[in-house]
Structure formats: structure tokens, C-alpha cells
Amino acid sequence: MANQGLNFYLLFSPVNSAIYAKSGEMLVPIHEEMTRTALGSRVSPRALEVIIAANRKQDALHGQLGHDEYHFDNNAIDAGHRYITEQRGLVLAALLAPGVLSAWIAFGRLTHTAQDFYAHTNYVSMWLDQHPGTPPTPPEIDPVQKSLIESPGIRSGKIYLPLDALYFVPFLRKIALAFLPNDSHGKMNLDSSKQGPHFAYARAAAIKRTEYEFDILEKILTPEMFTKFTDLQPEN
Numbered sequence: 001m002a003n004q005g006l007n008f009y010l011l012f013s014p015v016n017s018a019i020y021a022k023s024g025e026m027l028v029p030i031h032e033e034m035t036r037t038a039l040g041s042r043v044s045p046r047a048l049e050v051i052i053a054a055n056r057k058q059d060a061l062h063g064q065l066g067h068d069e070y071h072f073d074n075n076a077i078d079a080g081h082r083y084i085t086e087q088r089g090l091v092l093a094a095l096l097a098p099g100v101l102s103a104w105i106a107f108g109r110l111t112h113t114a115q116d117f118y119a120h121t122n123y124v125s126m127w128l129d130q131h132p133g134t135p136p137t138p139p140e141i142d143p144v145q146k147s148l149i150e151s152p153g154i155r156s157g158k159i160y161l162p163l164d165a166l167y168f169v170p171f172l173r174k175i176a177l178a179f180l181p182n183d184s185h186g187k188m189n190l191d192s193s194k195q196g197p198h199f200a201y202a203r204a205a206a207i208k209r210t211e212y213e214f215d216i217l218e219k220i221l222t223p224e225m226f227t228k229f230t231d232l233q234p235e236n
């Protein structure tokens, strides 16, 4: 019982809930909405639900601690890209075996990381910096501009605990922001519309990137494997 009490405390103590809530911003509602927008007409409803559940699960507490590569946090840029490639490989491997569930789950994990790239790195600012004067509209953003993705200037927000955890407690946010350095997750993230006009670019880029990742699958899979993955009847 004592143990249970402790677990309860650990799960619901303010700092832990704050950490849990971290991606909760871009996380739960926004990741889901972006994934639905990108894939809603491309995969069957049951495939979509599994993909979304796996995407959202990356932001659960166990996916937050020690997994910077899931979210491109703490400058885990190469590790984030590697994670995406790895999950793409798992989609392929899963489709070579009977069943399709693990292919959808791997793709769900992939989409989470791909989406976080735009919310947690300076990609959007770097892209906008190329267009001084009147900026292009969010739907015009190129989510895979090679020179930016491979730029040595690309970086992501660092998690400074406990300040970055306090940032997620609404009434402590102001205090946290006063002390957080400019390269912190709290200062850099584009997790929600509260972060200002750059959020719309992060969202547009994340949706386009999700579609792009789906298109890669169509290219690398055989037509039979691709049909199995989409779980839809081919059109003709």
C-alpha cells in the first residue's frame, strides 16, 4: 500500500505532472489533429486510430524521460533523424510478416518525431529568415529543405529542469520564463498557438511532413504491402 501511495505521489506530484504535460501541448490535441488532417483520407479509420494512439503515446511520461530522440529535444538532432529512419525500417519489416498492427504503431511513432521537429527546433525561424520582408504564408513552408535540415545551425530547445517543468504549470510560467535561457525548450518551443505566429508554420510543416512520410512509404513498399498498410481498397 505504501508503495502504491508513493507511486501515486510520483505520478501526480506537480513537477511530474508538469513534465507529463510538456508535450501535452503540441502533444495530445495538436498531434492528433495534425495526424488526422494529413492521413484521414489516406488510411482506413482503424489504421488511423492505431497510428494516432502510437503517436500520442510518445508524449506519455515514459516517453519523456531519457528519450530526447522521440521529440528532437536537447539538440538530439541526429538521434531524432535516426529514430525516424529506424521506425520506417520497422514499418517495412512489420509488413513482411503477417499482420499489420506493428507497422501502424511504428508509423505512429515516426509521425510524432517528424512533427516535433518543427515545434522543437529552429527550422521554422531559419526557413522564415530566408524570406526577409513579407513572409510567405504558412502553407507555403517547405518541410524538407535539405540545406536547412542539414544545416549546422539547426538546434532544438534544451530541457532545463526544474525550470522547464515549472513552465508547464500555468501560474508559474511567467517566473520560469524570466529565468529560462534563450536556448531552453520553454523559450524555443512552438507547441501551441500561444507561442505566436511561428506556430502556424510549425503546424503546416508538420502536416506536410506527415504526408511526405506517407508518400515515402508508397515509394518503398510493394503495391501489395502498401495496400495492406493503408487498409483501403485500391481505387481500380
Ligand SMILES: [Zn+2]
Binding pocket: 023, 027, 058, 059, 070, 071, 112, 116
Ligand atoms: Zn513529443
